[in-house]
Amino acid sequence: MFYVYGSMAEEQPVQFAAGKVREWLEGSNSGGDLSVSLEEDRRCPEEGYRLRRENGGFRIAASDRAGMMYGLLDLGRALANADGRAECVKDRSVTPYIRKRGIKFNIPLDARTPSYSDASDSAFETIPDVWNFEFWQEYLDAMAEYHYNVLSLWSLSPFPSMVRIPEYPLTALEDVMRSVIIPQPEMSGWKMYTEDMKKGLYPVKKMSMDEKMDFWKRVMACAADRCIEVYLFTWNLFVYGTEESPYALTSDQHNPVTKDYVYHAVRAMLETYPLLAGIGVTAGEYMAGDGTDIAFIRDTYGRAVEDCLKCHPGRKIRFIHRMQYAAFHEIEEKFRDFPGRFEISFKYSQAHMHSSVKPQFFPDFIKEHDTETRFWFTLRDDDYYMFRWGDTDFAREYLRNMPVSRITGFCLGADGFTWGRDYMDRIDQTHPLYIRKMWYKMWLWGQLSYDINCEEEFFAGELERVYGTEGKRLSAVWKKASRIISTFHLVHWHDYDFQWYPEMCCSLEHPPVRKLEFADINEFMACGSMPKGGCISVKEFAECLLVEGQTVNVVTPLQIAQIMKQYSEFVLKEVALLEKGCKMGCGLYRLLMDMRALAYLGTYYSDKLKAAVHLCVWRIDPERYQEKEAAVGLLRDCAGHWKMYSSFIKQYYKPQRFARLCSYVDPEYFDRWAELDIQLAENQ
Structure with a gap:
């Protein structure tokens, strides 16, 4: 048996990690009980840990429950790869290499409130999944197992599907709908939901708005129990889902009603979901481009976050402004007086992260902009929708070359494919999560961005355990x-x-x-x-x-x-x-x-x-x-x-x-x- 006791042993993330370790050790030849003593040590770095062998068992020291969870998970893999032999596990101390390690999920909430990827088979199939709590339990478990701590949900117009806005109550949508009509959008995201699609709507789940809000509160609570923060990102300016409301809302930033709606929508999201940890925005891809775009973002999204912080001074909300369709100097100017955490998102390798291990787009950008602002990198993986990827050397070198002192974190994901379940595979009809099918890729990026010094033998051992063949050879191929x-x-x-x-x-x-x-x-x-x-x-x-x-x-x-x-x-x-x-x-x-x-x-x-x-x-x-x-x-x-x-x-x-x-x-x-x-x- 595998026993865990001591500080934080009853915390949800620790219980989850201990359960995973027991699962991995089933059938191993450990030859007896293994125990792990947990010690709270404020000297350990945030989310880091220290592992030591001790009296035939182990001691893990950490300053928080995230560090304790990651320490247990890493210990569990090392034990499983060593067939349960404790003497084969090395002592180690880990400080997270990159603080925030996120997944970018373009979320298809409903045909009426689309994301940027919704004109696809993967998004169509995923709509029912994102309203299934078991889907999110499995997803968040996988993220924690792979050492990700941010789930970013990206949508063109999420509010009508996720929140009741007191000032605009009739924008709240009942039920979850798909359409038999395929979207034929413009590249800007315009025409993602049209009149002909409305005629083809059919329900995939009956839900009231109260049930929807309860659902997302449960999802965010589940994320918190895996030490994962949830952020919401939007493209602008879209008011999909409000077409049947009486408020005369339009995708026009000069419409004062629209401006008021966006402010109150963001404010309602933040008040409804106290666990929502971040708001991300894009000044595009459907804004006026007349010099008022950033000002609109500041006076709607920015003001909503600012007012929420005034009402809840102890709350931490991260505000992330993307560089797309925006001038950096204008972003800095408009948000100079912003009172909360403010950061900029930058596409580190444009849309193709599988290219150079040392892309020069950000170094070229930063040479022209003298700033103390911290950045998030969007790591766009629009190269692999089908095939499984796995190259520890590439991932390690790519991450080592990142200017980590300038960044808070990254969000890894695609725009052209929805990272829900895999419905493309002809052979495997169980429809595993995309991140489970691509488990090795997802684990490499999460593990190495957490512990850049993780040894090659650790990965080869996992391949051998999972696939039952020589790990080093399989890794080389x-x-x-x-x-x-x-x-x-x-x-x-x-x-x-x-x-x-x-x-x-x-x-x-x-x-x-x-x-x-x-x-x-x-x-x-x-x-x-x-x-x-x-x-x-x-x-x-x-x-x-x-x-x-x-x-x-x-x-x-x-x-x-x-x-x-x-x-x-x-x-x-x-x-x-x-x-x-x-x-x-x-x-x-x-x-x-x-x-x-x-x-x-x-x-x-x-x-x-x-x-x-x-x-x-x-x-x-x-x-x-x-x-x-x-x-x-x-x-x-x-x-x-x-x-x-x-x-x-x-x-x-x-x-x-x-x-x-x-x-x-x-x-x-x-x-x-x-x-x-x-x-x-x-x-x-």
Whole structure:
């Protein structure tokens, strides 16, 4: 048995952690009882802990219940990985590397009050889930297990679904609704809920507003019992869900009724939910842009938080203003006198965190802005909706390169896919949480941002325990598979998610038209490399090749192609060995199939990148006909590579409608476009 006693032993987070440890140790060969003495020690850092072996058991010292919970969880994993042998567990002391470690969840509350991701299959399927308390219990347990302590809920217009506003009571929506009509929104978030959708509404759950408010109070209390703070973020300015109210509300910041409504809506949220710990805002993507946007935010959201703090002087509320659609100097000017905690949110790697381990967007920004304001980083993962990712080396280096002295924390998540349950998998019909399916990725980022010095053996041991195969070997293969897309992004870069989705080699052409496009050979030639990512683009490299004696002192597209090919070949070889004797459909099998898919994709990108170099050289100098022939030959190979990839992944994943691509994406639909690359090379 596993016993816990002493300071804070009866606290909910500690009880949760002790239960997880007992679960992990079931079936281990510990050979007897294990006890842990808990000691409250105010010298320990906030949420940190000190672990020592003592008299055949352990002592954990911490200054708060969060530190005690994390100490128990880390001890439990170490014991489980050592088959319960206490003598194998090392003493350790941990100070959190990053204080606030958050998940960004674009929450689909109701068809009438959408989030930014709601024009997608994942959001449609998730609406009933977010009104299921068991969903949130499982979600928050997973977050705590992975060492996240912030859940940020993002919505265009959350208020009608979450709160009764005393000054605007008729905006409160009863029941939870979906629509049979698919949203066809603009990129700004406008037209996310329309008249035709209203005609197609149907209820998925009957709930009064009182029941809804009780529900979210329970969710926030559950979060608090896992040492997790809940924040609410909005895009502006949207009044979805108020269309049937009599108040003449519009998405116009110059409408005085709308301004009053937003102020009272935020104030009502804060008064209704005393555990709501933060408000985040965006001055877009549907505001006037006439110089009054930040002033509006300050006089509605900011004033509501300020007035709440005046009424509740002991309360702590964090106010986070995003940089999107806003000038930094104007934000600082308008919020200079703000009395509470005020911070700025910045997209650290734009929409593609799986790229450089040392992105230069924030360093470039901070050089131009001398400020003491603290920041939050949005870590946008719009690269992996399907495939499991796992690279401890990448995560560790990425986090080590962060300017942690300048930041309070981060929020990790996507805009184009809802991180609820996984409804894309054809094989696993249990619909696990996305963060459970992607458990290793989520745990890596949470664990390492909490304890940057966590040893590699800790992760390899967990892989071995979970998958029943040699952990170090599996980790080595998974790292290579996970580096294919991040390596490619160094030479093929787009800032935004709709401009590039790597798992499907496609983008949304917008503006001036809005259509789904396969990234053809012309796009591969024209695309720039990641700014200050250490690589030269295809076009720049082709021009260098035509200058006699020209040397290139950065990484070239051909070198990137070779690296991707080596990764892909290594992964395919190792997967073939690892899957021998592996039961079809088991967790290891599904992981290996994701790795195989990434290797197929890497082979395609490698050869297509080489073809782009050859074809670009020929188009600059048509006398080099052999370059064209080389490109055509490679593109013939690529057509086969893509068909292998598309047919393979369609066995495991359903085609989906993705929010930021505004389209239904089917990999086999692109088979024809992969063939047409040959025509583009031969005939242009």
